[in-house]
Amino acid sequence: MSLRSERWFNHPSKETRFQHLSAMRANGHVPESFVGKPIIGIFNSWSDLNSCNAPHKELVEFVKRGVLMAGGYPLEMHTITAPSDFVKPSDLPYRNLMAMDIEESIRALPIDGAVLLSECDKTTPAQLMGAASSNIPSLQLAAGHRASGSFRGKKVNAGTDLWKFMDEYNAGLMTDEELTELEKCISCSQGGCPVMGTSSTMKSLSEILGMMLPGTSSIPATHAKRKWAAEDTGRRIVDMVREGLTPSRLMTEGAFDNAIKLLAAVGGSTNAVIHLTAIAGRLGISIPLKRYEELSAGIPLLVNLQPSGEHSMDDFFEAGGLEAVIGRLLPKLDTSCLSALGTTLEETYRDYASFRDDIIYTIDEPYKANAGIAVFSGNLAPSGAILKRAASSFINHKHRGQAIVFDSYEEMHERIDDENLEVDETSVLVLRNCGPIGAGMPEWGALPIPKKLLKQGVRDMVRISDARMSGTSFGTTILHVSPEAQLGGPLAAIRTGDWIEVDLDRGHLSVELDETEMNERMKDWAPVRVHKRGFMRLHADHVLQADEGCDLDFLRPGSKEEAVFIEPTVGRG
Structure with missing residues (x-):
């Protein structure tokens, strides 16, 4: 097994090797502990302003434990984050900046594999874009969705129920005091929105693309299984490095077709159209807008979840979660595509069961017939x-x-x-x-x-x-x-x-x-807004339109052949 990190830690230049090993010692990493082992970069995206990703402050320790148990060596690093609640006027441009942050960090540093800690809406696609462009073995771990709240004896979910209550408030059917009471209880824990919004959608798509361990995308943030998933993710990424299982081997054209079909089956977010197009584009794969409609045809809505239905992500998890949906969708999928385990979708998901047919429906008797x-x-x-x-x-x-x-x-x-x-x-x-x-x-x-x-x-x-x-x-x-x-x-x-x-x-x-x-x-006619400086100026000068995924034009290869990871020259910094 040839390790990428060896170019830093076993460099032929004694001076360069000395510099790198000395720098590692300064942080308490002795060469006997890491040289010759897969170095796993754990990209942590938590922040005190990002309640969706906050659980990763704790989960990262379980990832590290899994890496060590599998014979790898974990190194934690931080990226920018894009909390959808706060980033104004839009968090979408920062998806591209975060993807650049991840890609350039991987390119420049002695990392053999990456664990990407995700959850909030733009975090998951940003990490997948960065992973696609760097193309070293990579695996995502989500923080999990937050718990549903309770408002006057009724379950309420951050996101969908908020919009419904705001309509009631604007219609004069809800008082200021009641709105304040709702504010205090609708988000009662950390984690992503507990409905099939963009966060849950992108986690689901990451799993079917092979970039998240099977059965882990729909675990709640508050459940002990989320910690187990973190440890399993740490172990698995070390094996993926040894197997050479890279994003380009997992995120194939067939895998993106499967993701589009799953998007229809779960009634997923419209934002996924932009994100899937952008992720595929990083691999030189084009997804014309019409492809979403073509592949959705004949795929019914299988889940009764807000905003397209009634239930929450907690209900979904208890009913069998995403693995049960994929199991029921297998006849419509390219089952030769690989999961993050390196096994085919058929081998991975055929035995998963659903436990509540009022939440996870069948293809023959769906929740809604035409929902793509x-x-x-x-x-x-x-x-x-x-x-x-x-x-x-x-x-x-x-x-x-x-x-x-x-x-x-x-x-x-x-x-x-x-x-x-x-x-x-x-x-x-x-x-x-x-x-x-x-x-x-x-x-x-x-x-x-x-x-x-x-x-x-x-x-x-x-x-x-x-x-x-x-x-x-x-x-x-x-x-x-x-x-x-x-x-x-x-x-x-x-x-x-x-x-x-x-x-x-x-x-x-x-x-x-x-x-x-x-x-x-x-x-x-004249343009209404002008961005004068900073990243928004760069973004406005180079962003592609919505039908092309809103990526930056200079980050997208012209073809699959051009989607090649360019290694740095390793020498004295």
Whole structure:
């Protein structure tokens, strides 16, 4: 077995070798303990501002124990983190920065394998992107989801229930005192959102991609099994180094196809479309937007989980978890793809059982028949837009309404609850200039229902934007309109009062304007936002559009052949 770390610790230059060994001794690592053993870099992403990833402060010790038990040597290091609750206006750009942090740390340091400690929404895809680009044996460990809370005798979940209660509050059906009471109990432990939001979705996809140990993605943060999973992850990564089991061997085209099918089966977050496209792109694998709809066809919704259903991730775990879902989905999958154990999906998941058929359904008798990602095109979205079928009440499949256009998030909040706003349940709310360049593509796409409509009992209406929405959100929200308005996409040309048509069956999103009129309107167009410095300036200059995964253009290889890890020259630092 040839170890990458040997280039540092058994370097032919005595001077360079001396420098490296001396530096290790300074931190208490004596050569007799680590030289010749697989060096495992444990990338820890916890922070006091990231409650989702906070459990890793403790879990890392169990990972280290597993590494040592398997004959490896663990070294802990920290990366930036991107707590979705706090990063403004958007955490998506910092996914790319975090991926760079991981890739460059792996490239520059004496590491043979990596354990990536994940949970919060952008952490998991960022780590997978960095792992794909560096292509050394890598394995993720999630922190786990937080416990459901209890509000006045009823179970409540951070995320989905919050949006529902906010609608009740805005409709005047909930007092300030009740809202404060809810604030104190809806997030009652650390860990990710306890519903099938972006965090749970991306953990699930990581597992089926072979980048997380089977059966570990849906364990709660508070369960002892989470510590067992940490130790198992530490042991397994050492074996993966010895086997040479790299991300490019696990995350194949077939594995991404499986992930897209699983996304439909669990009613996963729309954010996963951007993330899977970006992760695959790092390996030179292209996933056209239409592929999500094609592969979702015939894949029913198998789980009854919020936001597309009723139950929580705790219920899901007790019902059998993700392994039970994959077991039931096997007939639809490429079962020759590998799990993180190095065994095929068929060998790994065929014997897992479900214990509650009211939470994990079967292909023959699903929870919902057609629940995958819907993809739109048309003169409003030449490069595409998407809708999460499972979270939408769009039962008529066709809608025509007049646009109410907001040029910014700030303007939307100023106007949305104005009693003089000419809006009814047939109106189409449009928010623009919130795409990857405009604002870093924040989760602003689930525009609030105007208060005067909430008071009338309206709880859903058609909304269109070039933004994203939280994976815990729900509603008829058409997202990721591409090209974005900030780039001069057609969304920039529409005005309040224009008629917009949405046809779900045809996948058509259009405004009733001819090309001449749209071109005439664009003569006076100018970008709304300008990023002047820092990472956001770099991001705006190089970010790809939503249909291409919002990665930075210089980090994406042109083909599989170009997706090669470039080793550093090891010499005196």
